[in-house]
Amino acid sequence: MKIPSECAVCLVFAFLFQSIVSAEDLSRHHPAKDHHLVNWIQSQKSRVTGFPLSFGMADNQREDVLQRMGNSDSVTGIIERIIVEEGTSVYDTAVWQIALAALGGEENIRAASVPIETYWRGSLRHLHNIRAGRGGGQTFIYDRDQPDAISSDLTDLGRRGFVFRIINAHGKYLAADPLDGKHRFSGFPNWPDIHWEDWKPIAGENAWVVIAAMQIYHHKYFDYETGQYRHAAEPVELALAKEIARAAIHLQANNGAVRMAPIGTYFFSLDEISGGTAREVAAELDEKAMASKESYERLVREWGEERTILQSEHTTWYYDEISTENNLSWFTAFKLLYEVTEDPEYRLAMLRIERYLKSVWNADEHYFYQGAHFTDGFWQPNSEHFATDVQTWAICKLGPERLDEWFGEGAAFRIWQTTKEFAGVFDDGRRLQGVGYTREKNRLSVEWTVGAIYAMDELAKYYEDSHPEWSRSALQEAKLMRRGIETYRQQVSETRSAYSYSSRRGWIPFGWFSHDKEVLSLVSSCWVLLHDKGFNPFRLMRNK
Template identity: 25%
Template sequence: MRDSGLPLSYWTPENYFDNVPQAMRPQASSQTPRKDAACGNKEISKVEMANYKFQTERFLTTLGLNLYDGACWMIASSLYGKHAMVEEYVKNTLIEHKTTGLMDIKADTACVGIYAYGQCPKAHDIFHEGDCGFCYGDSGTDGSLSTENALFFRMISDVYALEGTKDARCPALGNPWTWNDWRPILGENAWASLLGPLQSAFLAADGKADEIPDDSFALVLASNFLPAVRKLLIPNVGCVHYTAHNSYGDTDPDVGGLVSTENNGSLLAGLKALRYVLNAKVASQFKGLLAEVDSLIESVEGCLKQAYDTHLGFFLQGGRYNLTTREFEWNPGTGATGFAVDCQTWVMSALGKARVDAWFGEGTALKVWNKTAEIGGYKVSCDSGRCIPRGVGFSDNKADQVFSGEWTFGAINLLRILSAEYENIDPTMAIQLQADADGMREQITQELTVMVDFDRTPPAPEKQGDSSKAVKYANKRYYIPFGWWANPIPSQASTSWAVFIDSKYNPLMLGVYKLE
């Protein structure tokens, strides 16, 4: 922990980014020249833009906290009984919606109109400076939300301007690099406002959901979050938008039109956690939310059901809603961007085997896992139609093998759930699935677990003295087709998931699975 109480997403070894080969950095050939107000509206060259993207990755990784990572840290810390530390973070950062360097971490700028649909003439291009505000849902100027109900930005930091640096877009001006990630993403918010707080409060109450008080940070954050979910829900589709319209989307003029399957899976897990707590409480001022929570769960489950491609045998990564035509289209299932490992592991962990098999036929959940191992497996062996990986990557992992710590733990979690659900159906299969999970856990120990001597904020809640075990995010630097780089450095999320798995605790299903 730092003095501010803000954990970090990664522990970045000294000079790590300096030593990244040029070929493994953003390339100028893939950049789009553009003008930017930060550089006096001069056109930024492709080379400058590539340098800026690498500079941004370096500082976001070194100085930032992704709120999903923060939620994982909350649950892992709570498993170690560090409840006061978790409450300090929640109160000082989430409830106060600020950090030492960022005075407002909520996407609460009033909606003027949706730029991508010509409703906001103030914006001169897709890289506008926030003139159009954040528009939640598809109702134009009715999409504003108060600070209380607006989404958090997905990444936060104690640093806004980094002294001693030069903005790589226009280094001649001498302006310092400044924090630039202002994206209010559904998935991170589902973890920050539902799963992280509710799981932490549940653990603080010794597993007695009825003893979580109404004024707990968990129920406050959850109730404040629901209006945004309502706004972002797409009528007659059931899916919830990836983000608000006018969120910065790099080269995508309508990132607000996107739908992420994993984000909806995380939301489903969080909504189920909230329902579990509300059902357990005998009397609560929040009981009136139950009908709405039930309705949202039904809608999101319907969305995830649509995401399953019966021909391909897996859940598609996401889709897009067109506000003009009122039509929704799933992304094609071919290629790396159509298949994501976590859209299988997390989604099925949130749904459960029984629901997946009831929708698509007995044994479907097991078949989806086998397909996931076949496509996304690391050091996978397939024999007689059964695939056994030693880990997983992020997407199609056949041509360029990458080993993800965090996503492999998510796969282990799913296998443990399936094993538990098969105990009374097929004991032999239950044993096999548990053995497969154990094999992946051992591979993480062998390849991704390191002992780190910390000279600043550690990623591991079990820190003892000046050193601790930590788990790397991946085994190598690798561009993930969904828009970010994996790095072989100690990770908050990977290390927290190690705590979940080794504690036999399922963070995606509050109160239902304690996986012994």
């Protein structure tokens, strides 16, 4: 890895300074564009439920985009198309809620409150239970020593589990393949009627449910004059945040980290995906899904369902897996809860996560490992794939000061240099455009690039006095990346515009596909809006 010399940084900065406009300047000089972005974000939701839709497509591009998501007879393709057409990630929803809260106004706050009220109720139309726990036909276990600690009983307020990570935004269970309209497929999981088929209570997404709830709680009840929260009974935002945080604490492992998901969360691809084109990966996923289904059903016949859930690798893999990104998100969620409640339990949870984070630091190359897996009685760091968002969010959520205290002066800056070297995307003139998902140079993630821009803001502020050349470099690269993502802004109509999910379709080694630039992304668009407004979701604003 090469860190630019101070002289080189200054020369580049001097050359580019006059020609680059900041994100603030972009929004100031293009108010109509900002208004168009707000219009799309506000309108990108189900008319039936009020939940946002994670993705959008122009009508004249829809068929081509759907065809690139696998063949008509691909189970992987069918499921992905339904998610893109009708799904909402609860993480995307959370960022959307925070964006609406940042915009302010009664109508936006009402819209942002709909998911919170729904999660607390625990059902959404035909989806009768969207909270994962034990009992009532569910077997999700967060703590082997206390298997009944987290309940799936929707009346057991305060003891319920995570929200499933992706739900149908319209509250539908039965579905049709958006490619050709078919309602039945003989190879579809569980039964041939095509239906919603993603039931994973993942820790990271639920951390964002808490972050959004705390931001909206703060917006509604914080009195800026007194510095106090004003309400009588405990509001639903705070009650929901506490309930989900309780489940996360039960998931904390002995190394301090929040596990990725409870026992009972199904995972079929136990071996590494071999790679190839998106269609080849989809075909491989189809084969793995069928093989794991047969293996799992055989175990159920031999062992019974309860023992299979508790012992099969298919239903314990997530429990034995840790995501560093998930834990950075939970660090923020616990921090916001601690700031509001002053409950020491949340501070202890943060300290445990800190212990884990220090254990997955790669001191030789200056970055955090993507996660860890419990193997042969030990937590082994996952060193196979570099995760870009782990690095940028570490800078944003932990802060450069803490990182430098842990790993030595300049650690936060070196994390960024490693990230840029491994995942930076450059134009033909070697100007930084953004970042990819992993070690790659030919795919840009709009969402993760905005995360990198936020990280540059943190570096610029922290090093302004101690290392002004690093600070100037960070400011310069933030401006370059903010300009770079404008390539992926699309005018949807005369009054609406949005940002793409990514620059091209392909497999991401962390378990999902990126999309062609024709696929519009709610979370990308919301992150751009938040950054341009100067709103930081990782903190509670104490001053107006």
